[in-house]
Amino acid sequence: MSSLLILICSLALLVFIVRSLLPHLAEDNHRWTALLGSVLIGVILPTFLVCWCSGAKGVLNLIIKTKMNTKGKPLPDLSLDELAGNWSGMLVQALILCGPIAIGLANIVFDKCLERTRKRSTPNQRYAVLLGAAISIFNLPGWGVVMYLPPDGLVLLRTFLLFVVAGSSCGLWISWHAQRSVDSHKPYWPQFSLGTLLIMILSWGALMAIFAPAPSQ
Numbered sequence: 001m002s003s004l005l006i007l008i009c010s011l012a013l014l015v016f017i018v019r020s021l022l023p024h025l026a027e028d029n030h031r032w033t034a035l036l037g038s039v040l041i042g043v044i045l046p047t048f049l050v051c052w053c054s055g056a057k058g059v060l061n062l063i064i065k066t067k068m069n070t071k072g073k074p075l076p077d078l079s080l081d082e083l084a085g086n087w088s089g090m091l092v093q094a095l096i097l098c099g100p101i102a103i104g105l106a107n108i109v110f111d112k113c114l115e116r117t118r119k120r121s122t123p124n125q126r127y128a129v130l131l132g133a134a135i136s137i138f139n140l141p142g143w144g145v146v147m148y149l150p151p152d153g154l155v156l157l158r159t160f161l162l163f164v165v166a167g168s169s170c171g172l173w174i175s176w177h178a179q180r181s182v183d184s185h186k187p188y189w190p191q192f193s194l195g196t197l198l199i200m201i202l203s204w205g206a207l208m209a210i211f212a213p214a215p216s217q
Contacts, residue, residue, distance in 0.1 A: 030181035031110055037177070038106035038170040039099050042136060046166050047094040050145045053158070053211040090148065097141035105135050106174055113171075113178035124175055125196060132171020133164045158210055165203045172200070 109131055116124045136142075142163065149155045176190040192200075 030177045031107070034110050034174040034177040035103050035106045037173045038109075039095075039102050041173060042102050042106070042139075042166045042170045043094050043098050043142075044091065046142075046145075046162050047091050049162065049207065049211045050148055051090055053150065053213055054148050094142075097144070098139055101139045101141065102170075105139060106170060109135060109171060109174045110178055113175045114181060117175075117179050117182050124179075125172060125192065128171035128175030128178075129168040130171070132169070132174065133167040136163045136167025136170065139163075154210065161207055161210060165207045168203070169200060172196070 180186045
């Protein structure tokens with residue numbers, strides 16, 4: 001159970017850091033608030049979706065268990081401890097390989113949104129959504145998720161939608177804090193229109209549906 005305990009403790013520590021660090025950063029530096037939030041939305045959440053999609057019946061199971069089975073017999077599911085170890089490993093890889101690039105791309109989006117906010121009085125949410133979705137594709141290590149997803153006809157569609165939904169969500173988060181850097185009276189948590197919230201909820205719901213693991217045979 002060591003891997004499971006490590007995963008639980010790591011998630012608890014991550015939640016504590018996010019809840020305690022980001023509000024303080026928001027008082028002094030809106031840019032870092034936007035960048036760290038983008039890592040959470042654009043790297044950590046997609047990693048959990050990939051882990052969920054691969055699952056006990058997914059590619060990770062085949063990679064690990066097939067080496068132990070040479071007679072073609074049905075393979076047992078991974079234990080909870082083995083799954084926790086795999087999930088922890090994938091999260092660390094994502095943070096190391098994709099995290100720095102995500103911060104760099106988010107910084108570009110922040111600069112663009114900040115420049116646009118200073119020139120215009122109207123919100124730039126649509127611009128941020130499109131820019132975030134487009135620029136997220138250039139996080140090249142993220143395309144490595146295709147090695148972990150089930151090798152079916154949806155692997156490229158899943159990967160593309162993962163970039164689009166996560167990137168557009170990051171764009172909204174960054175846009176809001178770029179506006180806060182100009183207007184300090186805006187609250188810390190984003191306040192979007194009902195239509196924007198509905199689109200984001202439906203987008204993440206569709207993403208969860210397409211990443212849902214195949215039922216056990």
